[in-house]
Amino acid sequence: MIDQRRATRVASDLPARYQTSEILLEGWAGNLSQGGMFFVGPAIDRGVGDVRVEIALPEFSPLMLAGEVRWVEEGPVHFGMGIRFVNVARFERQLLANYLLRRTYHHSSSGSSPA
Numbered sequence: 001m002i003d004q005r006r007a008t009r010v011a012s013d014l015p016a017r018y019q020t021s022e023i024l025l026e027g028w029a030g031n032l033s034q035g036g037m038f039f040v041g042p043a044i045d046r047g048v049g050d051v052r053v054e055i056a057l058p059e060f061s062p063l064m065l066a067g068e069v070r071w072v073e074e075g076p077v078h079f080g081m082g083i084r085f086v087n088v089a090r091f092e093r094q095l096l097a098n099y100l101l102r103r104t105y106h107h108s109s110s111g112s113s114p115a
Contacts, residue, residue: 009033010103017054018081020047029055034096036067036084044072044079053083057099063092 009031018025018039027041032055039053048069055063067083088096 008104009038010100012037012103014058015056018045018083019052019054020045020049022047030080032096032100034085034093034100036070036082038080038082040078040080042079044074044081045069046072051083057095060095060099063095065092 010033012029012032014029014032016027016029016037016039018027018041023043023045025039025041025043025045027039030038030040032038037053037055045051046069051067051069053065053067055065057063065085066087067085069081070084071082073080073082
């Protein structure tokens, strides 16, 4: 299967909320990128339309983003939804980029041993 993502995803366990006009789910961001996230929660939403996700970034106010569900996963262990972010404002995009850079740098530098 070909990976069609435009941005690299980073493993995450940040608390997150998924909300539409009909449902509110508490869960976490299983992975995260500039373009979207994998929301892991107690259930999935097969509806279409606008969704809002709130991601609790460390050291910042919660990040509120609009999105759309691109795919769903119903597994024996968890449920999840691939969400593509839409119309992200510059400030939120910068906060997300800074978090992803720090997370990527931390993981790449923690694997090396001092010389």
